[in-house]
Amino acid sequence: MASTIRVRATSSGETTEVQALIQHPMDSGFIKDSKGELIPPHFIQQLTFEYNGKPVFVADWGGGVSKDPYVKFAFKGGKKGDELKVSWVDNKGATDTTTAKIQ
Template sequence: MASTIRVRATSNGDITEVQALIQHPMDSGFVKDAKGETIPPHYIQQLTFEHNGRNIFVADWGTAVSKDPYVKFSFKGAKKGDDLKVGWIDNKGATDTATAKIQ
């Protein structure tokens, strides 16, 4: 299975900018399908970004986040060539991870 996470991390001096796009339906459990039946909730519960073994960004999400979420943030303390690990877990127990080299 192909990764659901696309991530880019770019270092500019002491600041690293991270951009991530995650493919996920993020169903709230309140929307109905074409037959009028409620689509069960299916959403990312936790999103984690890790650098050098420590969490630098953790998001606890619920049903209010839109489909295919995009995240952008920056942090200090990384250098070009370092690894940035991204992972998520959803309410059905599914997970995905990806690792990107900081450019």
């Protein structure tokens, strides 16, 4: 299966800017379907970005983050060609991981 994570990490020399887009329903548990029944909560709880084995950014998310979530941040360092590891876990225990090369 194709990865749910799309990530672009661009180094400007001193810093690396990271943009990530993840495919996930992010159901909050407060929205009703067409039959009027509540759609059970299903959302990513934690998204982690690791560089050189250390976390550079950790996102704790609730059901209030938009569907197919997007996040952008930047960290100091990061060389072109190095790998950035991205992984998430949702409230049902599902996970996905990918690595992206810094460009």
